[in-house]
Amino acid sequence: xxPIVARVRRRRRDGPGVWTLDLRSDEGAVRPAAPGQFNMLTxxxxxxxxxxxxxxxxxxxxLLHTVRAVGPVSAALADLRPGSAVGVxxxxxxxxxxxxxxxxxxxxxAGGLGLAPLRPALYRxxxxxxxxxxxxxxxxxxxxxxxxFRREFQxxxxxxxxxxxxxVDHATDAWDAHVGVVTTLIPRATFDPSRAxxxxxxxxxxxxxxxxxxRNAGVDEAAIFLSMERNMKCAVGLCGHCQFGTVMICRxxxxxxxxxxxxxxxRKEL
Amino acid sequence: xxxxxxxxxxxxxxDALFRALSDRGYRVIGPTIVDTAIVYDDIGGTADLPRGWTxxxxxxxxxxxxxxxxxxxxxxxxxxxxxxxxxxxxxxxxDAERDGDAVTVRPAxxxxxxxxxxxxxxxxxxxxxxxxxxLIEGPYPDPHYADRRAAAFVVAVDCGTAGGTCFCxxxxxxxxxxxxxxxxxxxxxxxxAQRFIxxxxxxxxxxxxxxxxxxxxxxxxxxxxxxVVDRTAASMGRTMRTDDIHGLLLSNLEHARWDDxxxxxxxxxxxxxxxxxxxxxxxxxxxxxxxxxxxxxxxxDSCFTADFSHIHGGSVRQSTRSRYRQWATHKLATWHDQFxxxxxxxxxxxxxxxxxxxxxxxEVRAIRETAEQ
Numbered sequence: 322x323x324p325i326v327a328r329v330r331r332r333r334r335d336g337p338g339v340w341t342l343d344l345r346s347d348e349g350a351v352r353p354a355a356p357g358q359f360n361m362l363t364x365x366x367x368x369x370x371x372x373x374x375x376x377x378x379x380x381x382x383x384l385l386h387t388v389r390a391v392g393p394v395s396a397a398l399a400d401l402r403p404g405s406a407v408g409v410x411x412x413x414x415x416x417x418x419x420x421x422x423x424x425x426x427x428x429x430x431a432g433g434l435g436l437a438p439l440r441p442a443l444y445r446x447x448x449x450x451x452x453x454x455x456x457x458x459x460x461x462x463x464x465x466x467x468x469x470f471r472r473e474f475q476x477x478x479x480x481x482x483x484x485x486x487x488x489v490d491h492a493t494d495a496w497d498a499h500v501g502v503v504t505t506l507i508p509r510a511t512f513d514p515s516r517a518x519x520x521x522x523x524x525x526x527x528x529x530x531x532x533x534x535x536r537n538a539g540v541d542e543a544a545i546f547l548s549m550e551r552n553m554k555c556a557v558g559l560c561g562h563c564q565f566g567t568v569m570i571c572r573x574x575x576x577x578x579x580x581x582x583x584x585x586x587x588r589k590e591l
Numbered sequence: 592x593x594x595x596x597x598x599x600x601x602x603x604x605x606d607a608l609f610r611a612l613s614d615r616g617y618r619v620i621g622p623t624i625v626d627t628a629i630v631y632d633d634i635g636g637t638a639d640l641p642r643g644w645t646x647x648x649x650x651x652x653x654x655x656x657x658x659x660x661x662x663x664x665x666x667x668x669x670x671x672x673x674x675x676x677x678x679x680x681x682x683x684x685x686d687a688e689r690d691g692d693a694v695t696v697r698p699a700x701x702x703x704x705x706x707x708x709x710x711x712x713x714x715x716x717x718x719x720x721x722x723x724x725x726l727i728e729g730p731y732p733d734p735h736y737a738d739r740r741a742a743a744f745v746v747a748v749d750c751g752t753a754g755g756t757c758f759c760x761x762x763x764x765x766x767x768x769x770x771x772x773x774x775x776x777x778x779x780x781x782x783x784a785q786r787f788i789x790x791x792x793x794x795x796x797x798x799x800x801x802x803x804x805x806x807x808x809x810x811x812x813x814x815x816x817x818x819v820v821d822r823t824a825a826s827m828g829r830t831m832r833t834d835d836i837h838g839l840l841l842s843n844l845e846h847a848r849w850d851d852x853x854x855x856x857x858x859x860x861x862x863x864x865x866x867x868x869x870x871x872x873x874x875x876x877x878x879x880x881x882x883x884x885x886x887x888x889x890x891x892d893s894c895f896t897a898d899f900s901h902i903h904g905g906s907v908r909q910s911t912r913s914r915y916r917q918w919a920t921h922k923l924a925t926w927h928d929q930f931x932x933x934x935x936x937x938x939x940x941x942x943x944x945x946x947x948x949x950x951x952x953x954e955v956r957a958i959r960e961t962a963e964q
Contacts (some may be wrong), residue, residue, distance in 0.1 A: 325700045326693075326695070329663055364688050365694055366876060366878030367876060367878075369874065408687075410694065474722045508815065551900070551907065552900050552907070554872065554892075555874070557731030557802070558725075558729045560872045561871030561872070561892070562871065562899060564925070566925055572729065586846065589913075591844075591913070
């Protein structure tokens, strides 16, 4: 319950109001996170919020979190300058089942900032590319300006063995690629549904539609994984805030297979 | 009460118990009357106990009434539960101090004195076990709760009076205190004779008991003690059927009864404050004017507030219907999924202290009688 003190080493703009913080710990290393796990970050005197780790788990030297300024604490976090102190607790939660995906065709389906928690999984999949079947990244953003990690997308597009599909809800004159919701890109991906695993992260409504698209394409419900979000105060199963019906997001998730939570997902105000 | 080691103490013996605990360094907490309610607070001796008082309870109603005897434990549960001391309303977690760019974080200090609880009912013993499951037995134990719980000395009392909103028999949590105590008392009043059959449940309890002026109990005392819990069990104010309650509630999440309840519920959160198992908390960070000294405290929170489920874009549970449904289904159904136990002990506090008298046993009954599945 007591944070370790880390320091902002670098800060980089990765989208409108979105900043990636590179943290380094004062008192020994912060424990490395598995893809899909999160840390609780404190701005001293302001508050604490859960932020997923967005960097490469294989790069032990850098601890990256990508933050969008939406509330008082995330705004204060996004505004921190190099040298500033940040409290870190974690990493917490059960992440993406990357270790159990060998031999599978893989779809990463991300909406908006939901790409940040998926990026560590993408790094791991690319680092071990031969162990997996086809690999597709499907990404939807509100507009071309909202696309996260813009420079990195250019290098991902050039990677052999990675199919990158991007769509936007609202195009600009300069946009010559796909327009529409992420679901419309699923039929463009190459995968064998009988051996496909999908990792999905984004706004809840986007995830519900993505799941429908994946199920229609024949992907097994137990092979569709979602990263859930709820209000969270403690991250260790003690505060009760992140309850989602039968589960607690911090302790039992944030990543769940669809067959475990599907019945609760469409339920209003659960 | 087991035969063979049956002993009793009188009122002076009870005062000797309080002194023995105090001498051993415990902060002694027990029932006492404050503002026309029986609450748990620091007590110095039997003179502080609610001698000769009982409570009348119903939905949204609590009144103290004089008894026709001098019983010291002749009442049911009040608005407080022991979580107030083990899992207090405000808990400082840490303090941090900034010196230039360096920040030092210090965990909050532990309590100075261990706690001794006097007069813990069986329902509340079970509530402590449930909070143990939640706060100690998960992957990340709460050190503040764990330390207090491990150090606490528990003096249970067999419940001699069922309140008007009690349903521990339905929840199989009482009225006899069977385990989870260091010492147990059963109060017997026979005319002018007032005795407390006393037995130990732990080594710590036996050590304290050995220092008390006990006398051997006779067969008549034991028969009277057995009759106490039988009488209480037979006079429960409420009942609730619990068979398949998990499936019943979770397959009726859109039942019209939730709308009916929501029309009465004020979303005040009283039920969550008085519930002995409700454990939810939020955190509050504060800072001095210069930002040099900052701290974090944990406070009781309630799933009835809009803020509780707030994420960017708004609250997940906007309606009172969804908040009452969350509370009731958590207590009686999803608590089993999350912690392997019910979250309800049938103490009836949520019924008594609901300002509009919403009765969880009635709500469940209504859903059961008109279940969609």
